[in-house]
Amino acid sequence: MTKRLRAVIPIALGLSLLALPGVAHAQPAPCFDPTAPTTVEEQRLDDRLTPTGPEVGPELARLGGFADDVRRFTARLCEPISRSQALRLTLTSGTELWRAAVERARSAQAPSAQAPSAQAWDAFDDRPLYWARLLGTKALRQWQPRGWQLTATDRAKLVDSFDRASRGVTDLRFAPAGVRRIAVTGFDPFQLSGTSVRRSNPAGAAALQLDGKVIDTPSGPVVVEAAVLPVLWGSFDQGIVERFYGAALGFRPDALVTVSQGRPGRFDVERWAARWRGGFPDNNDVAARGVVPDAAGWPQPAHEFIETTLPHQRMVDAGTTPFPVFYNRSFCEWPVGSIPGTGTPSCRADEPTPGATAAQGSGGDYLSNESMYRANRLRLGLHATTTAGGHLHTPVLGQPADPTALTDPTFERERRAIADQVVALVSVI
Known part of the structure; x- marks a missing residue:
């Protein structure tokens, strides 16, 4: 720490x-x-x-x-x-x-x-x-x-x-039965030291756009409820992900979608969530490494990896713009018989090895991966078999060009473009 x-x-x-x-x-x-x-x-x-x-x-x-x-x-x-x-x-x-x-x-x-x-x-x-x-x-x-x-x-x-x-975690207001429902979470800004205190997170911006939104789709209207998660290991330990998605699952939603900021210039629908924390510091400068802890009071099936059930190919093929959308199959595991957390994990894009310990999901080993893991561990633990679940990584949002400025037109256009494309991708689920 x-x-x-x-x-x-x-x-x-x-x-x-x-x-x-x-x-x-x-x-x-x-x-x-x-x-x-x-x-x-x-x-x-x-x-x-x-x-x-x-x-x-x-x-x-x-x-x-x-x-x-x-x-x-x-x-x-x-x-x-x-x-x-x-x-x-x-x-x-x-x-x-x-x-x-x-x-x-x-x-x-x-x-x-x-x-x-x-x-x-x-x-x-x-x-x-x-x-x-x-x-x-x-x-x-x-x-x-x-x-x-x-x-x-x-x-x-x-x-x-x-x-x-103030995050929307306690403000679920899904419409009556008969309307398709999707629960979504974004994240706070992070990596805020120095002049990076200006950072924004397009995943959080997208969540604010989506909360309470009714989206017209070819299969009928979809109602979205959203919240913004903290970039804090401690809050995850205390079950904030489970509190939101546990309440959402009471409404039998059609999908759970965790969203975070990921790689430059692309969206990724992540295939695997992993039961491992990699140790990167959070917004309180606290590091955590090891197996993802249980959240008290919720069912906690012990899956090393959890695979997305989102319609990933439909999301890739939807033609949303301006950023390309990929289905990311990568993952890393600690080999069978090894001590997790020591040595170098094996990283591939095929299938996890039975008996191996998870080291990284497709979306890495930080809180974004853990949001997908916790939401979908809960989905499986509550036997929500008709609810799809998975994670969407957005492109990285830069900062205003002038290091003394809080905003500029390019910064605003890029954030808006990313958030709008998140809404478009959610609408095709």
Whole structure:
């Protein structure tokens, strides 16, 4: 495990929000302890592209129109509030943030690089939701309730409630029976160190476009419900994938599709998911390596590899544009009789060897592979035989050409093109 060492900014989050450009300054709110520990993700909220430029995370939240949402949430925390009211507040505020982000993503806004107002900021930008969520979870970690003590366990429940709700995990609203249904997840931005704090994730952007969307297809309408997953090993250990897809499977969907960012210049429908973590650090700079853990409370059949049941050839042949679409058959395994995690795995594109231990799925050994593995392990464990499942990797999205810029027209066009093609590929499932 590695840890990012940084000093905590000596101001309360209430002041940080109120100090956003265009918002009146105020004294630090008395209900936040600025010395309380925060996560590595949350500590990136003060990162800047230039010494005198704005803090990137709060600025993107503002440009996306979410500064008022976060300010209302933190102001409510500073009012007299009970434990039960706090739990309701985290759930309702998180849900409202998610629904506002979906509404914004589905608006008729046209891309407008370096737009002067939130109303003109690109509707396909997934980053404002990501940073607004972190402002909310940081507030909860530093919150000091009036008149009662908040235990570490209770605080963790509040953070988890707000986080899951603001991801769409608790907001499944599938239509009545008789309509085809698909459940989809994307991911947060990741690899955010330094100027890469600007990164966007087209898989997350696509999820925001898809949530609640009704797609007309030759076989009838399809209703999609979506959520955005964290790039955190710990959240996966706690079952966030199973929580979303477990709830979705209760509606007997036609398909589960996990989506993440993959290779440059191409889409891949991945054939295999593997029961192995490769150790690459997550958004909290935590590394994890070894067998994918079980998620408590869910059926956990022990498959080394799980094969996609998505209509991969139909997706390849659909002619979606502008990127080519491939069916990726590759995988890696630790040979029979070897100690998993030692030596060099065998990598091929045929069939896994009976008795061998999985080392990489077609989509690698990071959280994208694990999202496919967990969703489909659950699908198999719940005997959802009529539900297809698999993973779609999008092309890699670059960053704005100017290292001091938050966006530019090329960056916005590419993100929009990728997200639109994800929607098109989901529509042919």
